[in-house]
Amino acid sequence: MLVRAILAALLGCLALAVGPAGPAHAHHGWQEFETGRPFYLNGTVTDVRWGNPHPEVRLDLPATIDLPADLAGRAIPPELEELGGRDVLRRTRALEGGRQVTLVLAPPSRLEAWGMADRTRVGEQLQAVGYLARDGGAEFRPELLIREDGRAIRQRSVPLPAADAAAGSDADGAGGSPDGADTADNGAPGDVPAEWPLLVLIVGIIPAAIGVHLLWRRHAARNR
Numbered sequence: 001m002l003v004r005a006i007l008a009a010l011l012g013c014l015a016l017a018v019g020p021a022g023p024a025h026a027h028h029g030w031q032e033f034e035t036g037r038p039f040y041l042n043g044t045v046t047d048v049r050w051g052n053p054h055p056e057v058r059l060d061l062p063a064t065i066d067l068p069a070d071l072a073g074r075a076i077p078p079e080l081e082e083l084g085g086r087d088v089l090r091r092t093r094a095l096e097g098g099r100q101v102t103l104v105l106a107p108p109s110r111l112e113a114w115g116m117a118d119r120t121r122v123g124e125q126l127q128a129v130g131y132l133a134r135d136g137g138a139e140f141r142p143e144l145l146i147r148e149d150g151r152a153i154r155q156r157s158v159p160l161p162a163a164d165a166a167a168g169s170d171a172d173g174a175g176g177s178p179d180g181a182d183t184a185d186n187g188a189p190g191d192v193p194a195e196w197p198l199l200v201l202i203v204g205i206i207p208a209a210i211g212v213h214l215l216w217r218r219h220a221a222r223n224r
Contacts, residue, residue: 033131033141035160039095042127057103067094080154101140106155116153
């Protein structure tokens with residue numbers, strides 16, 4: 001019975017350490033996307049998952065996507081202009097259509113602050129400028145979202161990662177951050193800190209292991 005109790009305690013602590021790790025790796029930071037290659041897309045919303053850390057909106061893209069001739073000159077939020085958004089628009093190319101993509105939007109609290117308190121809806125027509133996932137998946141991280149009613153909503157509040165921004169600078173002079181950090185766009189309520197597993201290890205597993213060791217020694221002493 002004692003051995004079973006010890007194993008159950010250790011497995012419980014291990015589950016606490018491993019379990020929360022999942023959300024910590026689902027932040028969809030800018031470094032996970034090819035920010036040196038901006039694309040334009042348009043499509044129809046087929047599914048919406050709204051919540052932290054990032055709302056996800058699935059789009060059905062038409063067979064052919066045409067790049068708007070006036071895209072580089074369109075009005076964009078001034079905050080995005082200051083972050084090099086105009087240079088991004090100048091470098092943007094049309095994405096290949098005939099597929100589905102999942103837009104990974106900014107956290108809900110930021111969307112509300114940036115003028116998007118209402119959710120996207122199934123059937124809505126959206127346009128976006130952004131980046132494909134590095135892993136070749138269907139995720140697309142926009143930095144500019146254009147709603148069906150014409151609202152242009154920024155999706156970025158930090159400079160692009162340094163490596164990709166440098167690549168963009170070679171082509172069109174886009175700027176970037178010195179260290180490639182993007183934590184400011186991923187601090188929404190409900191996010192789990194990446195340090196969580198380590199904290200659980202320190203405050204949970206190690207004391208539990210010590211307690212189990214002392215319990216075992218006490219049990220062994222009684223049976224002598």
